[in-house]
Each structure stands twice: as C-alpha cells, then as structure tokens.
Amino acid sequence: MKEERLKTQKPESSLSWQTYGHLTDPQVRQAVSVQSELIWLSQSFLRNEGFVQLLPTIISPITDPLNNEVDEASINCYDNRYRLTQSMIFHKQLSLNAYEKIFIVSPNIRLERPFKASTGVHLFEFTQIDLEVRNGSREDIMDLIEHLTVYIACGLKESALNGRIDISSEMSIPTIPFEKVSYRQAEDRFGRGFEVQLSREIKNPVWLTDVPVTKREFYDRLKDGTSVLDDMDLILPQGHGEVLSGGRREHEYDRIIRRIEMKGVSQDSLRWYLDLAREGLIPPSSGCGFGVERLTKYFCGIDDIAQTRLFPKVPGTLCL
Numbered sequence: 001m002k003e004e005r006l007k008t009q010k011p012e013s014s015l016s017w018q019t020y021g022h023l024t025d026p027q028v029r030q031a032v033s034v035q036s037e038l039i040w041l042s043q044s045f046l047r048n049e050g051f052v053q054l055l056p057t058i059i060s061p062i063t064d065p066l067n068n069e070v071d072e073a074s075i076n077c078y079d080n081r082y083r084l085t086q087s088m089i090f091h092k093q094l095s096l097n098a099y100e101k102i103f104i105v106s107p108n109i110r111l112e113r114p115f116k117a118s119t120g121v122h123l124f125e126f127t128q129i130d131l132e133v134r135n136g137s138r139e140d141i142m143d144l145i146e147h148l149t150v151y152i153a154c155g156l157k158e159s160a161l162n163g164r165i166d167i168s169s170e171m172s173i174p175t176i177p178f179e180k181v182s183y184r185q186a187e188d189r190f191g192r193g194f195e196v197q198l199s200r201e202i203k204n205p206v207w208l209t210d211v212p213v214t215k216r217e218f219y220d221r222l223k224d225g226t227s228v229l230d231d232m233d234l235i236l237p238q239g240h241g242e243v244l245s246g247g248r249r250e251h252e253y254d255r256i257i258r259r260i261e262m263k264g265v266s267q268d269s270l271r272w273y274l275d276l277a278r279e280g281l282i283p284p285s286s287g288c289g290f291g292v293e294r295l296t297k298y299f300c301g302i303d304d305i306a307q308t309r310l311f312p313k314v315p316g317t318l319c320l
Helices: 002-009 015-023 026-048 089-095 114-119 138-161 183-190 195-201 253-263 268-278 292-300
Strands: 074-077 080-084 101-109 125-134 179-182 206-209 231-236 241-248 285-291
Touching: 026 101, 026 125, 026 138, 026 292, 089 101, 089 125, 089 268, 089 285, 125 138, 125 292, 138 231, 138 241, 138 285, 138 292, 179 183, 183 195, 183 206, 195 206, 195 231, 195 241, 231 292, 241 292, 253 268, 285 292
Parallel strands: 179 206
Antiparallel strands: 074 080, 101 125, 125 285, 206 231, 231 241, 241 285
C-alpha cells in the first residue's frame, strides 16, 4: 500500500520518487551488497597485516588542498573555521607517531564541478580506504595493494558461490605483479588524457608511476634530481579508470616548504601541520587511498558509479 500511495502521489520527476526507484533497483542492491563484502574483506586483510583501524576525521582546520579544481566545503564551529575532509592525508601522517600501520574507511567530500556527473566515476561524497605505513616505500604499498586486490577478488568469488552476493560473470582474479607504466610512457603512447584509452586497452590492473611534479600535491615526495614524484596510481581495466593514488610522502620541513611554495599553497592554512614538521614530528612514510565505490563499480561491471550507493551524491544534482 505504501508503494501504491507513493506512485500515485509523487510525479516521477520528484526527488522522493527518484530515491525510491534507486533504492529498489536490482543493480544498485547487488552493488551495495558486494560493497559491504568488499569493505569487510579489506578490513580483514589489513588487520591480518598488522594495521590498526582508526575512526575517520570528518571536519578539521586542515585537509588535503588537492591538485584538481573543487569548490571549498567548510563550516563555522565555535568561532573557528573547519574544512570538510577531502582526504585524511595529514591525519594519516601524524597518526604514525602512535602506530606503525594504520587505515581508515574514510568519507570524503569533494565538491566537483557539475560536468563531472557525466564521467560515470565522480561523486561529491565518496569513501576511501586510506592507509599509511611508517618507513614504508612506494614498492611496499604497491605489493600490499596487489595482494589486497587479489584477496578481495577471491573473497567475492567465494561469497558468490555461497550465495551471499551476485557478481559479474566477467569478473576475473587479477594476476600479480601488476605491470608498471610510467606517466611519460603512457603519454607517449596515447597522448594527453591517456587514462581512458589505457584503461580500455589493458586486461589487468596497471600501475601508473612517476607522475610529473606539477600534476600532484605538495606532500608526494619528489625524486631527488628529477621532476617526477615517487608516487603511483592504480588503473583498472575495461575502462573503469583510476581507483587509487598514493606514494612516498614528503616529511622534512625544508622540503615541504619548497614544495608548498612551488604549488602556491597557503602556509597559513597548514600552520599546525607545518609546526609539527618543523619539530621533526612527521614520520617518513608511504601510503595510498582507494575509492570504495570505484572498486565496487569495477568488480560489479557497472558503468555508472551512482549505481554503487543507495544515496549517491552526483555532482551538480540535488541528492537525498
């Protein structure tokens, strides 16, 4: 009866009807069930590897400034200005004073431009599994993520066999190690904006490495004597694109200041972080964050990332 009343009282264009239709969409329900399993598998794997799970930071005076253009999201709280978390990069680094290995299932708010709605891979509210390792190298993180990806895929296959979830019949177990392609190699082969073509061509996840310093944030460590970073992205096959960014971090005060000046980032907005860096209290580390919705999209073989959440936040759109 409730369903019939909603159908008769609300036009199909209304937010309530759109939400109800989304909630009862079989593809959405399947994806969210897969996502629940994916998060549980990730947590199990990382705990077995000695990681401590932290609770997410939702608001803070500091957050990731990001290299790409997004609108600022902030609130006034007790006469102070707090930013909504765009990523927990600085909190991850600082938390390594307490633990050697940490991870967070971390909500992020990034107010993307409305045209990003058409990409099928952008939401303005999404979740990352963020992790960081004290004294870890980029290669340590890459090896960890390769084994985590295979662990998730095998776990999803087993859950499907046990009838807990449905997954795409085309989903395969990735083979490791993943191929490594430098940014320059990819650009030479496919030209500018190479990610889409690279993703469509590959059959297995691929690491994109050594991104030019101008393309990323100041906290990614610059390789000495070069203009590239000791970082990486993970590119998924079948056109699903980038799912992860990370690498080795800058942690020395003088290097951080030089990179901030190079990027033109406000030092005042990062004063608490910089004070700790000046005192040598930011440990050397490497880490990454991967998008839960994007990885769900890949494992489910879904074209639109909005189908991976019950209440998706699509750029430029009023969403419940």
